[in-house]
Amino acid sequence: MKRLSCILLSLLCLQAHAHTLTVGKGQPFATIRNAIAAAKPGDTVLVKKGTYYVNNILVTKPITLLGENMPLLHGADKYEIFTVSGNRITIKGFQLTNSGYSAMNDYAAIKVVDATNVVIEGNKIYRAYFGIHMANASNCTIRNNYLFGLTKTEQTTGNGIHLWKCNNMLVEKNEVHAHRDGIYFEFVTHSLVRNNYSEGNIRYGLHFMFSNDDQYFGNTFINNGAGVAVMYSKKVMMHRNRFLNNWGPAAYGLLLKEISDSKIEGNRFYKNTVGIQMESTSRIAASNNRFEENGWAAKVAASSMDNSFTNNNFQGNTFDIGTNGSVVLNTFNNNYWDKYEGYDRNKDGRGDVPYHPVSMYSTIIESNPNTLMLLRSFMVALLDKAEKALPSLTPENLKDDQPLLKALKL
Amino acid sequence: MLKLSRYVLHDIVRSKVILAYTLFLLTISVTLFQMEDNPSKALMSLLNIVLIVVPLVSMVFATIHYYNSYEFIELMLSQPVSRTRILMSEYLGTAASLSASFLVGVGVPVLLFNLDEVGLALITTGTALTFIFTSLAFYASVLARDKARGIGVALMLWFYFALIYDGLVLTILFAFSDYPLEQLTLALSSLNPVDLGRIFLMLKMDVSALMGYTGATYKDFFGSSFGALYSLGILLLWATIPLWLAVRSFNKKDL
Numbered sequence: 001m002k003r004l005s006c007i008l009l010s011l012l013c014l015q016a017h018a019h020t021l022t023v024g025k026g027q028p029f030a031t032i033r034n035a036i037a038a039a040k041p042g043d044t045v046l047v048k049k050g051t052y053y054v055n056n057i058l059v060t061k062p063i064t065l066l067g068e069n070m071p072l073l074h075g076a077d078k079y080e081i082f083t084v085s086g087n088r089i090t091i092k093g094f095q096l097t098n099s100g101y102s103a104m105n106d107y108a109a110i111k112v113v114d115a116t117n118v119v120i121e122g123n124k125i126y127r128a129y130f131g132i133h134m135a136n137a138s139n140c141t142i143r144n145n146y147l148f149g150l151t152k153t154e155q156t157t158g159n160g161i162h163l164w165k166c167n168n169m170l171v172e173k174n175e176v177h178a179h180r181d182g183i184y185f186e187f188v189t190h191s192l193v194r195n196n197y198s199e200g201n202i203r204y205g206l207h208f209m210f211s212n213d214d215q216y217f218g219n220t221f222i223n224n225g226a227g228v229a230v231m232y233s234k235k236v237m238m239h240r241n242r243f244l245n246n247w248g249p250a251a252y253g254l255l256l257k258e259i260s261d262s263k264i265e266g267n268r269f270y271k272n273t274v275g276i277q278m279e280s281t282s283r284i285a286a287s288n289n290r291f292e293e294n295g296w297a298a299k300v301a302a303s304s305m306d307n308s309f310t311n312n313n314f315q316g317n318t319f320d321i322g323t324n325g326s327v328v329l330n331t332f333n334n335n336y337w338d339k340y341e342g343y344d345r346n347k348d349g350r351g352d353v354p355y356h357p358v359s360m361y362s363t364i365i366e367s368n369p370n371t372l373m374l375l376r377s378f379m380v381a382l383l384d385k386a387e388k389a390l391p392s393l394t395p396e397n398l399k400d401d402q403p404l405l406k407a408l409k410l
Numbered sequence: 411m412l413k414l415s416r417y418v419l420h421d422i423v424r425s426k427v428i429l430a431y432t433l434f435l436l437t438i439s440v441t442l443f444q445m446e447d448n449p450s451k452a453l454m455s456l457l458n459i460v461l462i463v464v465p466l467v468s469m470v471f472a473t474i475h476y477y478n479s480y481e482f483i484e485l486m487l488s489q490p491v492s493r494t495r496i497l498m499s500e501y502l503g504t505a506a507s508l509s510a511s512f513l514v515g516v517g518v519p520v521l522l523f524n525l526d527e528v529g530l531a532l533i534t535t536g537t538a539l540t541f542i543f544t545s546l547a548f549y550a551s552v553l554a555r556d557k558a559r560g561i562g563v564a565l566m567l568w569f570y571f572a573l574i575y576d577g578l579v580l581t582i583l584f585a586f587s588d589y590p591l592e593q594l595t596l597a598l599s600s601l602n603p604v605d606l607g608r609i610f611l612m613l614k615m616d617v618s619a620l621m622g623y624t625g626a627t628y629k630d631f632f633g634s635s636f637g638a639l640y641s642l643g644i645l646l647l648w649a650t651i652p653l654w655l656a657v658r659s660f661n662k663k664d665l
Contacts, residue, residue, distance in 0.1 A: 249626050370583045370591045373599060373628070376454075377608060378462055379576035 024048030024071075032057055032065075032073075039063045047071045047094070055079045060086045067093035070124065075099040075109070084112040090119040097126040101150075106158060108133035112140065120145060130158035131179060134166055141170045149179035149201075157202055159184040163191070171196060181207040182224065185214065194218050204229045204255075205246075208236060217241060226252040227272065236262045246272040253294065256281045263287075266410065269294055275317070278304045287311045290410050296322045296362070305329035313407050314338060320357035321398065324366045328397040332357060336404040341388075344405050355403040358394045360387035414486070414496065418503025421482075422475065428511050431467055435459075435515025449524040450615065453532060456516065457611055460536045461604055464512060465543040466568050472504050472547035473564040477557040487665065497548070497660045501653060505544040509537045528614045535607040538645040542603045543568070545649050549656040552663065575602045592627040600641075603648045610641045 021035040021043060022028055029035035032054060035045045041062045049069035056079045059065065065082075072095045075081045079100045082091060096109040108130035112118050118140040124147075125131045131147040134140060147160045160176035161183045163169060169191040175198075176182035182198030185191070186209040193216035198205035205221030208214065208230040217239035221227035227243040229252075230236055236259060243253035253272035254264070257279045264286040269275035275294040276286070280303040289312045291297035297317040300307065302325030309331070314320050315338045334350070342351035361380045364371050374380050387394060422428055438459055446452040479500065486496050516536055520529040547564050554560040579598050583591060599605045613632045631637045 364580075368583055368587050370587070370595055371580060373595045373605070373609060374576050374580065375612065376458065377576050377605070378458070379573050379580070381458075382573070 018042040018044065020044045020046050022046045022048065024050055036061070036063070036065075054081060057082050059084045059089055059091075062086060062088035064090040065092065065094075066090075067095075067123075070095050072097065075128075077101070080107050080109070080111050082110045084110065084118060085114050087115065088117045089115065090121070091123065092119070092121045093123065095124045095126070096128065099128045101129045101156065106130050106133055106162070108158070108162070111135075112137050115140065119143070128158070130162050131160040131176070133158075133162045133164075134169070135164045137163075137166045137169070139168045140166070141172075142174060143170070143172050145174045147174070147176045147179065149177065151178040153202070159207075160198075160201070163188045167191065170194075175199075176201065176205075178202070181205075182221070183207070185209065185211040187211060189213050192216070196220075197222075199223055201225065207231075208233050211236070215239070220244065221246065221253075223247075225250075226255050228253070229255040229257070230259050230262070231255075231257040233259045234261050238262065238264045238267060240266045242268045242270070243272055243275070244268075244270045248273060252277045256284065259284070264289060268292070269297065274299050274322075277301075278307060280304060282306050284308075285310070288408070288410055289313070290315070291320075292316055295319065299323070300330055301325075302327045307331075308333070310334050311408055312336070313410055314357070315407065319359060319362040322362045322366055323358055323395060323398060326395045328395050330398075332398065332400040334402050334404060335400055336407045337400065338407075340403045340405070342403065349405055350402040351405055354399040354401045356388070356391055356394060356396075356399050358398050360384050360394055363394050412499075414491070414499035415503045415506070418479070418500055419507055421479070422503060422507045427471065428507050431471070431508075432511035432515045435463075435512065436519065439516050439519035443519055443523040450528065453520070453524055453528055454615065456520070457532065457608070460516065460532060460539070461608055462572055464536050464539050465571060465604060468505075468508050468540050468543035469547045469550075469564040469568050470561065471508065472544040473551050473560050474557075475504055476500065476548060476551040477560060484665065493661050494657050497552075497657050501544065501548055501656075504548075505541050508544060509540045512536050512540055528611070531611050531614050534642075535611055535645075538642075538649065539603060539607055541649040542645065542652075545653040545656065549652040549659075552656045552660045571602055571604045575605065579605075596628070596631060600644050603645055606641055606644055610638075 021039055023032050023035045023045060027048060032047060032052060036059060039045055039061060044064040044066055047067050049071050051072045051074060053074050053076055055075060059082060070093060073081050075098045077098050077100055081096050081099050091110060099109040100107045109125045109128035110120055110132045112134040113136060115137045116139050118137060120132055120142045122144045126148050127150055132142055142161055149160060150157045157180045159181040160179035161171060161174060163185050165187040167189045169188060171183060171193045172195050174196045177200050179201050180203050182201040182205045183193060184207045188211040191214045195218040197220045199222040201224045203225045205224040206228040210232050212234040215237040220242045222244045224246055227246045246253050251273045253269045253275045255277045260282045262284045266288045268290045270292045273295040275291045276298040279301045282305050284307045287310045291312060291314045293316040296319045297314050299322040302323055307330040310333045312335045314335060320337060337355050337357060340351060340355045342353040344351055360383050439456060442452040442455050443449060483496060517533045520533060546567055550563040550567060551560040554563050599609050609628060610632055613629055632641060
């Protein structure tokens with residue numbers, strides 16, 4: 001008790017010593033740079049409404065930078081706006097625009113290097129090469145930011161929120177548009193991405209590379225080159241996300257490549273060319289997901305093993321499952337398939353004959369993509385029917401032994 | 411010629427078959443549009459009907475009509491009217507009545523429920539297919555002397571275009587799968603009006619994204635204004651060439 005009150009007292013002391021330095025026209029400080037130079041650890045730099053032309057503001061002290069009524073910081077298309085390094089730094093309530101572009105450096109509107117406990121909150125970032133770029137950071141929070149990129153090509157646009165070699169990060173409630181990758185994780189561990197909204201990015205809505213033990217849930221990915229790509233990672237939990245309208249010749253809802261021990265639960269895949277694409281994945285459990293009106297609900301490459309699909313709804317997809325070989329090391333159980341034509345004599349809600357989710361035509365396409373010119377022809381419909389009655393070419397073991405007769409309420 | 415065509419048209423409309431065909435198409439279209447809450451999906455189902463039913467009905471109906479009006483043709487031949495003129499009037503009368511019932515049966519519901527580029531393309535393709543298969547039927551009937559053989563040939567032709575051709579394409583694509591086939595598939599699709607119509611329509615719908623790399627080649631080609639003109643031109647050729655052959659052999663024929 002004594003110790004606690006002691007701590008409280010010292011905190012109060014700190015509070016008492018913290019000053020607010022105001023920046024703006026007719027205020028004690030004319031420039032943000034001067035205010036930061038004068039600030040002591042724990043101080044707040046309050047920036048009044050207005051437009052400031054700034055470059056390379058270096059923040060290394062544990063201070064809070066606060067924008068009042070969203071002041072606009074204009075980077076004049078050169079360098080970075082904020083470069084942050086250190087501990088306990090907060091940047092909140094700014095509009096940042098026109099930071100620089102360089103083919104050599106990853107310029108960002110806000111760049112955070114070698115830092116801990118940094119909070120980037122409630123900012124609006126426009127026309128930045130990289131939006132928020134963090135490298136070698138831990139325990140940071142990126143919250144409620146709005147980013148709108150340069151809408152250029154894949155090479156000349158950077159990522160919205162870019163995290164490299166970080167741990168214990170929280171990325172939540174951000175909205176990213178028109179960047180290369182909406183949110184990018186590389187070597188990021190034990191982090192959480194939730195309730196973000198990523199729309200119209202050139203490559204991926206969310207991109208994981210070599211990032212283990214992460215979770216993302218409640219995010220929405222609309223109309224990106226591909227919704228989410230998770231590559232070379234382990235133990236990534238994906239819950240209650242929405243993958244919508246990722247539609248195009250090379251688009252996916254969720255692309256999984258060489259990932260293992262992960263869970264995909266309660267997500268919705270709607271109108272993607274391919275709902276989930278799995279390549280060389282293992283031990284992934286997909287359950288309680290909704291796959292609706294996709295081209296392929298899932299493409300599971302034969303190089304994937306020990307993955308399971310249970311209790312999912314498959315409705316209105318052109319093809320339910322696609323695969324590229326006859327080896328099947330994955331299981332499909334207790335799913336609802338709207339194309340199932342079997343019966344249920346003992347009325348236990350599960351069909352008595354197995355459902356084969358790979359159609360003849362999808363096998364044909366996989367081995368010879370040119371045959372797509374026959375898509376929706378009469379001939380293909382006949383072939384599919386014939387194969388349904390007597391499976392010979394489609395992988396015989398890829399089946400759901402207990403398909404549900406009624407869609408699950410998800 | 412127009413006068414003759416009008417007689418033919420009058421004759422066909424009186425026969426009630428065309429009325430049944432119209433009602434059939436109308437029922438299917440309206441039902442599809444009301445069943446599906448998404449009109450573009452209904453259009454997708456309608457596409458299958460158009461690609462299978464329209465050629466079949468056009469072929470069978472035109473063949474039967476040709477043989478049934480054989481006596482009328484013979485009567486006309488005794489008049490001072492050229493053979494080309496007689497056959498052309500028969501053709502125009504038949505094709506016009508069939509496409510009229512297509513336009514009422516499918517065109518009107520499409521215009522009401524889903525008037526956009528895809529809908530218009532569907533109507534165009536359906537009408538073109540009607541003209542094409544009527545002209546193929548005329549050629550088959552001019553060549554075959556008796557009715558049974560004529561209908562047999564017509565059915566075989568339909569079977570070929572609707573099904574066998576696609577089977578052949580599949581075989582070819584697998585036999586030469588080691589070679590780049592994008593250009594070849596383009597050429598192959600032009601050799602069958604049903605396929606050409608299907609691809610032309612599908613590229614206007616959003617399923618085209620499923621077609622991946624092949625689809626991209628198609629889209630580059632058919633998506634351009636040159637591609638649209640090209641496919642319409644090919645469809646036109648498919649209508650005129652069999653008709654021209656039919657007229658030629660009708661002119662030489664010993665009736």
